[in-house]
Amino acid sequence: MKTPADIITRLQMVAQDGTKSDRRLASLVLSDPDFVSKAAISDIAARIGVSEPTVTRFCRNLGCEGLRDFKFYLAQALAIGGPYLSPEPVSRDAREQRIASAITGAAIAAIERVAENLDMTTLVAVANRIAASQNVLCIGSGGISSMMATEMQNRLFRLGLSAVAQVDGQLQRMYAAVAAPDTTLIAFSVSGFARSVVEAVEVAGQYGAATVAITAPDSALAKAAKTVIHFQPLEDGNVYKPTSSRFALLAIVDMIATATAEARGPKVLENLRRIKQSVNMLKVDNPRLPIGD
Known part of the structure; x- marks a missing residue:
């Protein structure tokens, strides 16, 4: 049957x-x-x-x-x-609370939790490795992790680094197969069990690449990577609200990007100036706008 x-x-x-x-x-x-x-x-x-x-x-x-x-x-x-079948009824306080407060409060709490438990020594060491890499491959599968891989590429290319993001499982393995000892692979997975990501890390490691995983401890991905930045999401049980974990994961991405920029030093400033100049000339001339809109 x-x-x-x-x-x-x-x-x-x-x-x-x-x-x-x-x-x-x-x-x-x-x-x-x-x-x-x-x-x-x-x-x-x-x-x-x-x-x-x-x-x-x-x-x-x-x-x-x-x-x-x-x-x-x-x-x-x-x-x-x-x-998702019979969620707890929303309490009166929650019903009366503004949606903006619920979202921002959960986001702030998620970022504070990750900051308290983050091993900054490991994070800075990863940033130093990225800063000296010839190529950086960022990979992730699924909603949150794929977005973080793309955002990591977005943060690194403007620092003068050769960075590429791949969210397709087949391409992740293909790019991993041409990795070299001067390649750094950064893998994102909230669960740590996304098969294509784990396999890509294993393949890149065979060719001497530095493999970094931002994932749950004791997961398959954590075991496959040479360096692990632990990330353990903690949800608040509100099934109507998008997960707040992505804010915490984005904070880790920004920390790595900032530490990498500092490791590369003043030479990153000319790239940032060019991007700012180029983008601003295509729209309103406002120096207070962020780079890249």
């Missing part, structure tokens, strides 16, 4: 388009998954007034062997996505 890939989606579909009894059973599971995951088949059947064989047929219609198999997949789905 085919294993259901996403039991919650199947339940939602059945709750809309299934038979009368299946719709009632699906609605029960979606509204009270904790009860269904623990109750006996007789209790489930009695709860909505159907027979036990009807419950069994319902489970089989979902692609499961029976109730026990269904409970296994339900528990798996709840462990992964449970908070």
